[in-house]
Amino acid sequence: MGAILELLNAFTNLTTLLASLGMILATSSFISGLQMVKGKGRVERKIHRGNGFIAFGIFGVLAITSFVTYGLSVWSVSGWLAGTLIIAFKLLIVHSRSRRAFKYVSWLGASLITMWLYLVYIHIPL
């Protein structure tokens, strides 16, 4: 019971809520992406793109919130930039349609999930 209350209480923090929503969308996008690699159809593509782009938008909002709240520091700019680069690299590979590069898309997807796990972790209120 205490753990459930603690869990619900965490969502009173806006950035925790946003990071959690991003994690949910990124997971949906990741699963549908894996299904697309298997050759599934248009529904998977829509889920993958829709969830992925909203998650990217939330990523941007979290980055801006972080800069506004804590200011610009080398570590924080490097961290958010690294996340943006992973997302950009993933989009670049997908749009290149090269079969050779396509092999690594699922790895990048896994990197994005790890990135969202970290985002959720740092946004859990103390």
Add this chain to the structure above:
Amino acid sequence: MAKALWTIALVLASSVLWLSASWAALIRVPQDHKSIQQAIDAAAPGDEVVVSPGTYKENVLIARPVLLRSSAGSSSTIIDAADKSLPAIKVDRASGVTIKGFSATGSNVAGILLTGASDVVLAECLATGNTSGIIMNRTTGSALRDNASNSNAQYGLYMEKSHNNTIERNAASLNQDKGFFISNSNSNAIIANNVNLNTWDGIMLYASTGNTVTGNKTLRNTYGLVISESPGNEVTDNTTVPNLFLILPIVLIYLGVVSYLVQKNLLKAIYKE
């Protein structure tokens, strides 16, 4: 006759007590004295020095039992060390000092240094941007309550050879070394503090015995609670990893899977794949 003498003695004693209580002067900074140090130098033992909001560029040295407090709290009453090689506030071999509601910053030694002191009460202060936030050296029987010691280059709180103190409901976060470093200090009560996000240890006990460490939170430090060469301490009910850290990501991944299945079935119904 004896009864009358006793009555006179009693009346005299209560008069002395009443007079000493009413004689405790109230000194205001900057109304009565321009600087905090001038006010303290002018204060007699037991006097109260009340400081108005502002930034005071000085090194405050307290060597007598006075009550030093701000009128508006630590967020607006800042003591910025004028000489960076000295602490912003130093209590030197005094007993019965109370300090309440100041920010101490800009020192290459410590924001607040208690040395050779006893029965000191330090409350609702903020020590930030110093080498160490608060240092207690050979200090006994004192209480630190509701203070914050954040973003210092070394320790949030450093206790050395200090005994029988109470460290309660304080916060030490984002310090570049340890949150609390308790060294060669015995029989202290370290209760209900939040010591999070420090670069190295949250709370470290070194060569210290008979301390009670209970109800503290030490989250997201490299090491939460470190006890080295310190037998005979009571360490109970401290939190290093809360349940939320494990539960929340698992719940979110589960919700992600559910969200995928729901979206898939909805879209399938729409597009009739």
